[in-house]
Amino acid sequence: MTELFTKPVAMPKADAIVLRLPVFLRRSLFAILVVSTILAGAALMTLAFSVDGLDTVDLILTLMFTMTLPWTAIGFWNAVIGLILMRTTTDPATAVCPPLVAASDQTPITSHTALLSCIRNEDADRVCRNLDLMIDGLADAGVADQFELFVLSDSSWPEAILVEEQRVAELVERWHGRMNITYRRRKDNPGFKAGNIRDFCDRWGASFDFMLVLDADSLMAPETILRMLRTMQTTPSLGILQTLVVGLPTTSAFARPFQFGMRLGMKSYSIGSAWWQADAGPYWGHNALIRTAPFIEHCELPILPGDGPLGGWILSHDQAEAVLMRRAGYEVRVMPIECGSWEENPTTLPEFVRRDLRWCQGNLQYLKLLRLPGLLPISRVQLLLAILMFISSPAWMTLMVIGALRMMYSTTPIYDPLLIQILFWSIMSMVFAPKLASIVDALATSTGRQGFGGTPRLLLSSFVELLYSMLLAPVMAIAHSVFISGLFFGRAVVWGAQRRVVHWIGPFAALRRFWPQTLVGITAFTWFASYTPNDALWFSPFFAGALLAVPIAVTTSLPALGLLLARIGLWRIPDEVEPHPLLRRLQLPALQSRRQLLESRPALLSEAAAEAVE
Numbered sequence: 001m002t003e004l005f006t007k008p009v010a011m012p013k014a015d016a017i018v019l020r021l022p023v024f025l026r027r028s029l030f031a032i033l034v035v036s037t038i039l040a041g042a043a044l045m046t047l048a049f050s051v052d053g054l055d056t057v058d059l060i061l062t063l064m065f066t067m068t069l070p071w072t073a074i075g076f077w078n079a080v081i082g083l084i085l086m087r088t089t090t091d092p093a094t095a096v097c098p099p100l101v102a103a104s105d106q107t108p109i110t111s112h113t114a115l116l117s118c119i120r121n122e123d124a125d126r127v128c129r130n131l132d133l134m135i136d137g138l139a140d141a142g143v144a145d146q147f148e149l150f151v152l153s154d155s156s157w158p159e160a161i162l163v164e165e166q167r168v169a170e171l172v173e174r175w176h177g178r179m180n181i182t183y184r185r186r187k188d189n190p191g192f193k194a195g196n197i198r199d200f201c202d203r204w205g206a207s208f209d210f211m212l213v214l215d216a217d218s219l220m221a222p223e224t225i226l227r228m229l230r231t232m233q234t235t236p237s238l239g240i241l242q243t244l245v246v247g248l249p250t251t252s253a254f255a256r257p258f259q260f261g262m263r264l265g266m267k268s269y270s271i272g273s274a275w276w277q278a279d280a281g282p283y284w285g286h287n288a289l290i291r292t293a294p295f296i297e298h299c300e301l302p303i304l305p306g307d308g309p310l311g312g313w314i315l316s317h318d319q320a321e322a323v324l325m326r327r328a329g330y331e332v333r334v335m336p337i338e339c340g341s342w343e344e345n346p347t348t349l350p351e352f353v354r355r356d357l358r359w360c361q362g363n364l365q366y367l368k369l370l371r372l373p374g375l376l377p378i379s380r381v382q383l384l385l386a387i388l389m390f391i392s393s394p395a396w397m398t399l400m401v402i403g404a405l406r407m408m409y410s411t412t413p414i415y416d417p418l419l420i421q422i423l424f425w426s427i428m429s430m431v432f433a434p435k436l437a438s439i440v441d442a443l444a445t446s447t448g449r450q451g452f453g454g455t456p457r458l459l460l461s462s463f464v465e466l467l468y469s470m471l472l473a474p475v476m477a478i479a480h481s482v483f484i485s486g487l488f489f490g491r492a493v494v495w496g497a498q499r500r501v502v503h504w505i506g507p508f509a510a511l512r513r514f515w516p517q518t519l520v521g522i523t524a525f526t527w528f529a530s531y532t533p534n535d536a537l538w539f540s541p542f543f544a545g546a547l548l549a550v551p552i553a554v555t556t557s558l559p560a561l562g563l564l565l566a567r568i569g570l571w572r573i574p575d576e577v578e579p580h581p582l583l584r585r586l587q588l589p590a591l592q593s594r595r596q597l598l599e600s601r602p603a604l605l606s607e608a609a610a611e612a613v614e
Contacts, residue, residue, distance in 0.1 A: 023276075023278040023279070026275060026276045026278065027276050027278075027378060029276075030077060030081075030276040033073075033077045034070070034073045034074055034077055037069070037073040037076065037077070037430075038066060038069045038070060038073050041065070041066070041069050041073075041423070041426070041427070042062055042065065042066045042069070044419060044422065044423050044426070045061070045062050045065045045066070045423060046058070046062050047416070047419055048415045048416045048419035048420050048423060049061060049062065049414060049415050051413055051414065051415060051416050052410075052413065052414060057402065057406055060398075060402060061399055061402055061403055061406070064395045064396070064398045064399035064402070065395075065399055067388070067391065067392055067395035068392045068395050068396050068399070070385060070388050070392070071385070071388065071389055071392060072427060072430045072431055073430065074273075074385070075269065075430065075431070075433060075434055076429075076430035076431075076433040076434075077272065078268070078269045078270075078272030078273045078434065079265070079268045079269055079272060079433040079434040079436070079437040079438075080272065080433065080437065081271075081272035081275050081276070082267065082268030082269060082270070082271035082272030082273075082275070082434075082437060083268050083272075083437035083438075083440060083441060085271050085272070085275060086267065086268060086271060086441050087441065087444070092271050092336065093271070093335065093336045093337050095275075096271055096274035096275045096278075096336060097274060097333050097334065097335055097336065099231050099234070099235035099238055099331070099333065100227075100231050100335060101227060101230045101231045101234060103223070103227055105227070105230050107230045107233065107234065109143045109146050109226065109229055109230070109233075110146075110233065111146065111209035111210055111229060111232070111233055112146060112147075112148075112207065112208050112209050112210075113146060113147050113148075113208060113209065113210045113211065113212060113229060113289075114147070114148050114149075114150055114200070114204065114205075114208040114210070114211040114212070114292075115131075115134070115147055115148070115149045115150065115211075115212050115214060116150050116152055116197060116200060116211050116212065116213050116214060117131055117149065117150070117151045117152065117214045117216070117218075118152050118154075118193050118196050118197065118213070118214065118215060118216070118286075119151065119152070119153050119154070119155065119164065119216045120153070120154040120155055120156075120189065120193075120216075121155045121156060121157045121160045122155075122160065122164075122216040122498075122500075123216075123500065123501070124160065124163040124164035124166075124167040124168075125163070125167060126216075126217070126500070127151075127164070127167070127216050127217075128164075128167040128168065128170070128171055129586070130217075130218065130219045131149060131151075131171060132171060132174070133219065133582055133585055133586070134219065134220060134222065134225075135147075135149065135171075135175055135179055137221065137222030137582065138179075138222050138225070139175075139178055139179070140222070141222050141223075141226060143226065144175075144178050144179045145178070145179070147179055148179065148180040148181070148182065148208075149171075149179060149180070149181045149182070150181075150182045150183075150184065150200055150204070151164070151168050151171075151181070151182070151183045151184070152184055152196050152197070152199070152200055153183065153184065153185035153186070154185070154186055154189035154192075154193075154196055155185060156189075161185065164183075164185075165183065168181065168183040169183075182204075184199075184200075184203075186199060190313065191301070191313045192313060192315060192317075193285070193317060194301050194313070194314065194317035194321070195313065197211075197213065198300060198301075201292070201295065201296045205292050205295075205296050206292075206293075206296070208292045209291070209292060209293075210229065210232055210289055210290060210291060210292055211289075211290050211292050211295070212225065212228075212288070212289050212290075213285065213286050213287070213288055213290060214286055214287065215285070215286035215287070215343065216498075217248075217343050217344035217498075217500060218245075218286050218287050218341075218342070218343055219248065219341075219342045219343075219582065219586075220243070220287060220340060220341050220342070221339070221340035221341070221580060221582050223340060224243065224337075224339070224340030224341055225289075227335075228241050228243070228289045228335065229289065231335075232289055232291060235331075237329075237330060237331050238291065238330065238331045238333060239290065239291045239294050239295070239325040239326075239328070239330025239331060239332055240281075240283050240288055240289070240290050240291070240321075240322060240325055240330070240331075240332040240333070241288060241289045241333055241334075241335055242281065242282060242283050242284060242287070242288040242332070242333070242334045242335065243287045243288065243334075243335050243337070243340070243341035244266060244270055244334065244335065244336055244337060244338055244341060245284065245286070245287045245341050245342065245343045246259070246262070246263055246266070246338055246341065246342055246343075246573075246575070247259030247262065247263070247342070247343060247344065247345040247573075248342045248343065248344050248345075248575070248583070248586075248588065249566075249573065249575050249576045249579070249583065249588050249590035249591055250344070250345065250347065250502075250562070250566075250588075250590055251502055251559070251562040251563050251565075251566045251589045251590050252345070252347035252348070252502045252556075252557075252562045253555070253556040253557070253558060253561040253562040253565055254346070254347060254348050254349055254352070254556035254557060254562075255345040255346065255347050256562065256565050256566070256570070256571040257461075257464065257465045257468045257469075257571050258345055258352070258468075259345050259571075259573060260452075260461055260465055260571035260572070260573055261435055261465045261466075261468075261469060262345075263338070263573045263574070264435050264438045264439065264442070264452070264462065264465075265434035265435040265437075265438050266338065266434075266438075267336070267338060267438050267441065268434055268437035268438045268441065269434040270334060270336040271336050273334075274333070274334050274336050277334075277378070277382075278333075279326070279331035279332065279333060280322075280323075280326050280331075280332060280376060280378045280379060280382070281322070281331075281332045281333045281334040282318075282319065282322060282332070282334060282382075283318045283319060283321060283322035283325075283332055284318055285317065285318035286343070287341045287343065291330065294325060294328050294330050295321070295325065297328070298324055298325060298327065298328035298330075299321045299324045299325055299328075301313075301314050301317055301320055301321065301324075302314075302369075302372075304365055304368045304369075305368065306368075308487070308490055308492075309361055309487045309490065309491065309492035310361075310364055310365050310367065310368065310487065311368075314362060314365050314369075315358055315359075315361055315362030315365065316358075316359055316361075316362025316363050316365065316366070316386070317362075319363075319366070319382060319383065319386055320366065320369060320383075322379075322382075323369075323372075323375055323376075323379035323382065323383065326376055326378075326379055327374045327375055327376065327379065338574075339580065340580070342575075342583075344500050346498065346500075347499070347500060347501065347502050347503065347557070348499075348503065348505050348553065348556070348557045349472075349475070349505070349510075349514075349549075349552060349553040349556060349557070350505060350509075350510070350513050350553060351498060351499055353475075353476065353479050353513070354498075355498065356476060356479070356480070357479065357480070357483045359390075360390045360480055360483055360484065361483075361487065361492060363386045363387055363389060363390055364387060364390060364391075364484070364487070366383040366384075366386055366387050367387060369383055370383055370384065390480050390484065391484075393476070393477040393478075393479075393480035393481050393484070394480065394481040394484055394485070396477050396481075396542075397477060397478065397481045400524075400542055400543075404524070404527055407531065407532060408527070408531055428541075432466055432469075435462065435465070435466070439458070439459075439462055442458060443455065443458070450577060451573075451574035451577055451578070452572055452573065452574065452577075453569045453572035453576075453577060457569055457570070457572060460570070461570055461571045461572065464570070464571075465571060470541045470544075470545065471544060471545035471548060471552060472545055472552075473541070473545060474517070474520075474521075474541075474542055474543060474544070474545040474546040475514070475517050475545050475546060475549045475552070478516055478517045478520055478546055479516075479517070482516050502557075502559050502562060503557065503559070504554075504557045504558060504559060505553050505554055505557040506554070507550060507554050510549075510550045510553040510554050511550050513553070514549040514550050514553060517545075517546040517547075517549035517550075518546070518547065518549055518550055520543065520546045521543050521544070521545075521546035521547025521548070521549065522547060524539075524542070524543035524546070524547070525543065525547055528543075563589070566589070566590045576590060576591060579591055
C-alpha cells in the first residue's frame with residue numbers, strides 16, 4: 001500500500017502551515033526536543049551530585065534518573081505542541097488527522113461492519129444495556145442493516161455464562177429482522193482477547209469490510225461510529241482509526257479525580273502526539289475501527305518463544321497489532337475528539353493496580369518484538385517507549401534507595417541543594433504539563449470553563465487532582481517494581497474480570513494488597529525523620545503516597561464519599577454539565593445526583609429568600 005490515498009482537505013492558512021511540515025521533519029524535531037530535555041536533566045543531575053566529585057555511585061544515580069525521564073519529556077513536549085495547535089488552528093483534530101471527514105458529512109454508508117463485544121466473566125446486564133443503546137442509535141440513523149453484532153465470550157464462570165446467554169437472547173429477539181446478532185463462547189481462551197478476535201476473523205472476518213472492537217464497558221455514540229466509517233471509506237490507506245476514550249461520569253471517589261485529570265490532560269497530549277506520530281499512531285485495543293482484510297492478513301500475533309511470564313501469548317496485543325498494520329503499509333491514526341466514545345474507569349485503587357500490572361507484563365513482552373523484521377523505525381521506538389513506561393518504576397525505586405543510603409553514610413554534602421530544587425520543580429512542571437496546558441486552553445473560553453463547572457471549580461479540582469496524582473505516583477511505582485521483580489520468579493497476572501461497580505475496600509483487604517507500599521512509606525518517613533528532616537519536604541512526593549496507600553484505598557472506595565463528590569461537583573467533567581443524549585438514557589448515578597441537586601436548588605433559594613424576609 002502507498003500513502004497517496006489521503007483525502008485532501010481545504011483548510012485555513014494556519015492549518016495548512018502545520019500540515020506542510022513533512023512528517024519526517026516533525027518526528028526529527030520532536031526527537032531533538034525530547035533527547036535535549038533528557039540530556040539537560042541528566043546534566044543537571046550530574047552537576048547536583050558533583051559537589052564532592054563524581055564516583056561510580058553518582059553515575060549509577062544519574063543513569064537511574066535518566067531512565068525515568070523519557071516519558072516525562074515526551075508528555076511535556078506533547079502538551080506544549082498540543083497547546084500551540086489548539087490555540088493556533090481552527091480545527092486541531094483535522095490538522096493532525098487529515099483523513100478525518102467533517103462531522104456533518106452525509107456520505108452513504110456502503111460498507112459492512114462487525115461490532116465486536118469482547119467479554120470475559122462480565123456483568124452481562126451492563127454489557128447488553130450499552131450494546132442495546134448503540135444498536136438503537138444506529139437503527140435511528142437508518143444504517144442498522146449495515147452492521148452485525150458479535151458478542152465474543154471467553155467467560156468461564158457458570159453464573160456469568162447463564163446471564164450473558166439470557167441477555168444476548170433478549171437482544172436477538174428485540175432486534176430480530178433489523179440487525180443480525182451472534183453469540184459465541186470459547187470453552188478456553190488461548191491468546192486472551194487477541195485470540196478471541198482472531199477466532200472471529202477466522203470464522204467470519206472475510207465477510208466484513210471493518211470491525212469495531214469494543215470492550216465490555218465500551219459505549220459509542222452512533223454519530224461517532226458513522227464519522228469513523230465515512231473516514232475509513234474515503235481513505236483506503238487507513239487501517240486503524242482509534243478514538244479518544246473518556247470515562248463515563250462516575251460516583252467512585254477514586255475514579256472521579258482520575259477521570260477528571262485524564263479528561264483535562266487528554267486533549268493537548270493527544271493532539272501533540274498525533275502531530276508527530278501521524279500515520280503511525282496508537283491503538284488501545286477498544287473503541288477503534290479496523291480494516292478487516294489487512295488485519296487478517298498482516299496482524300496475527302506471534303506466540304513468543306520461551307517459558308515464563310514474558311513468553312507465550314501476548315497480553316498487550318493492541319500496540320503490537322498497530323505496528324504490524326503499519327508494517328503492512330496501512331495508516332494507524334487517532335481521532336483526537338473527546339466526544340462520543342466512553343469506557344468505565346476502575347472504581348477502586350486495587351482494581352486500577354490490577355489492570356496496570358496486566359499492561360505492565362504485556363508491555364514487557366515487547367522486548368521480544370523489537371527485532372521483528374520489517375518494522376518501521378518509528379514503530380520500534382514506540383515499542384521501546386511502551387517498555388520504558390514500566391521499566392522507569394524500578395529505576396525510580398533504585399534511585400531512591402541508593403540515594404537514601406548514600407545520604408545516610410556520607411559525612412559530607414553529596415548534592416547541591418539549589419540544583420536539586422531546580423531539578424525538582426523542572427520535573428514537576430514537565431510531569432503536569434499536559435494538564436496545565438489543557439487548563440490554559442479551558443480557561444481561554446467560556447465554553448471550556450463551563451464544561452468543567454466554572455472557573456473556581458475547575459481551578460480547585462485541578463489543584464486537588466494534582467495532589468492526588470502525586471500521592472498515587474509512588475503507589476504505582478512500587479506496585480510496578482514489586483511485580484517486575486516477581487517476573488524473574490515466574491509470577492504473572494491472571495486475566496480476570498474487572499469489578500466495575502462502586503464497592504468498599506476494607507482496611508485489612510487494603511493492607512493485604514498494599515503492605516509493600518506501606519512498608520516503603522514507613523521506612524522512608526523514619527529514615528528522613530532520623531537523618532535529614534530538613535529534606536523531608538522536598539522528598540515527600542516520593543514517599544507520602546506510599547505511606548498513605550491503605551487510607552487512600554479505603555477512603556476513595558467509600559460509596560457515600562463518591563456520591564457526595566458528584567453532588568457538589570468536585571472533579572466535574574463536561575459529560576456531567578452537558579450530557580450526551582446517550583448518557584442521559586443510561587441513568588448514571590453521577591448524572592442523577594447532579595440533576596437532583598439542580599432540581600432542588602430553586603426550592604432552596606426560595607426558602608433562603610423567605611428566611612431573609614422574615
